[in-house]
Amino acid sequence: MMDFIVIPILALLAATAVTVARIRNLWAAVMFTGIYSFLSASWMLILDAPDVAFTEAAVGAGITTILMLATLSLTPRRHRKSGRLSSEDFEERPSKSPLFPLLIVTITGCALVYGTFDMPHFGDPNAPIQVYPEPSFVEKSQPDMHGLPNVVTAVLASYRGYDTLGETAVIFTAGIAVLLILRKNTDDKDGSESQAVTGENV
Amino acid sequence: MDLLLAATEANESFNNYELVVTSVAILVTMILALIRAMLGPTVFDRVLALNMFGTKTVLLICVIGFLTKRTDFLDLALLYSLMNFIGMVALLRFSEYGSFREEGAEIGSSAKL
Numbered sequence: 333m334m335d336f337i338v339i340p341i342l343a344l345l346a347a348t349a350v351t352v353a354r355i356r357n358l359w360a361a362v363m364f365t366g367i368y369s370f371l372s373a374s375w376m377l378i379l380d381a382p383d384v385a386f387t388e389a390a391v392g393a394g395i396t397t398i399l400m401l402a403t404l405s406l407t408p409r410r411h412r413k414s415g416r417l418s419s420e421d422f423e424e425r426p427s428k429s430p431l432f433p434l435l436i437v438t439i440t441g442c443a444l445v446y447g448t449f450d451m452p453h454f455g456d457p458n459a460p461i462q463v464y465p466e467p468s469f470v471e472k473s474q475p476d477m478h479g480l481p482n483v484v485t486a487v488l489a490s491y492r493g494y495d496t497l498g499e500t501a502v503i504f505t506a507g508i509a510v511l512l513i514l515r516k517n518t519d520d521k522d523g524s525e526s527q528a529v530t531g532e533n534v
Numbered sequence: 535m536d537l538l539l540a541a542t543e544a545n546e547s548f549n550n551y552e553l554v555v556t557s558v559a560i561l562v563t564m565i566l567a568l569i570r571a572m573l574g575p576t577v578f579d580r581v582l583a584l585n586m587f588g589t590k591t592v593l594l595i596c597v598i599g600f601l602t603k604r605t606d607f608l609d610l611a612l613l614y615s616l617m618n619f620i621g622m623v624a625l626l627r628f629s630e631y632g633s634f635r636e637e638g639a640e641i642g643s644s645a646k647l
Contacts, residue, residue: 336554337598340561344568351572359577359629363584366621367568370591370614377595382610389610393588394617401628 334378341378345371362400369393379454383484553601557594564590577629581622588618 348371352364369392376385452459473486480486488496564587571583592611599607 334598334602337557337561337594340565344564347568347572360571360580363571363580363625367571367584367587370588370618373614374591374594374598377607377610378598382607386610386613389614389617393614394620397621398624401624405628 338375338378341371341375345375358404362397362404365400366393366397550601553597557597557601560590560594560597581625585618585622588614
């Protein structure tokens with residue numbers, strides 16, 4: 333029933349991926365990865381995975397775009413023609429023939445598609461994901477969680493609550509460490525100026 | 535009673551038909567926006583196309599939510615519009631100043647004032 337939406341979305345995904353690979357302007361490529369994230373998130377939503385779509389939209393479309401742009405602002409935006417590195421390092425086109433990589437990619441793709449034949453059909457009630465660890469999660473989670481409708485949230489936040497707490501602590505610590513490493517070191521050099529700047533910002 | 539049931543069924547199918555047409559129209563708009571983003575000679579063509587693409591994604595999610603009778607998708611649409619806004623601000627800021635550093639912010643605030 334949703335085919336008339338799914339097929340155009342998948343076609344748009346393929347078109348966006350080809351554009352990202354072919355475009356030479358890195359700024360536009362970052363923009364197209366944002367479009368790709370939006371499209372794949374909508375597709376995941378149609379596949380009934382709203383939590384994955386949520387993550388994809390927040391991380392893929394939001395944070396990754398900003399991180400990529402921040403990286404671009406720290407690196408030269410165009411291919412460097414001259415400089416310390418020789419110009420051959422930044423040739424626009426690879427000099428070797430693309431046939432061998434194309435062959436490897438095709439073989440790998442065929443192997444992956446062959447691997448999917450062993451997977452259970454989409455929505456199969458006898459698939460391992462439905463019968464393991466226990467279908468009783470689906471039955472018991474609602475009374476256990478006082479009527480929380482989403483089983484994934486119940487498992488993540490309650491049955492596996494300490495695990496999630498540990499994960500959150502690890503990610504929080506990593507974020508603090510990255511921020512401490514990346515911040516500007518102006519405090520030691522000229523403290524008065526940086527104080528004035530922060531005063532202005534406040 | 536049968537007449538009432540038939541009427542509600544007809545109404546539902548009409549609603550479905552409406553939603554299907556709406557989603558097809560949104561998909562066509564998305565394709566057009568993507569073409570503009572691919573062709574777009576200037577930065578602003580691409581920014582406009584991306585912004586429109588994000589808006590159409592939000593609309594498509596809303597329509598899918600009503601089509602599948604799962605209106606809790608509307609929360610996701612809300613998040614998508616937020617992400618669209620943040621990404622747009624970041625893109626425009628980068629294309630204006632070329633960086634996210636503090637100097638850029640100072641220049642920006644003084645220019646606005």
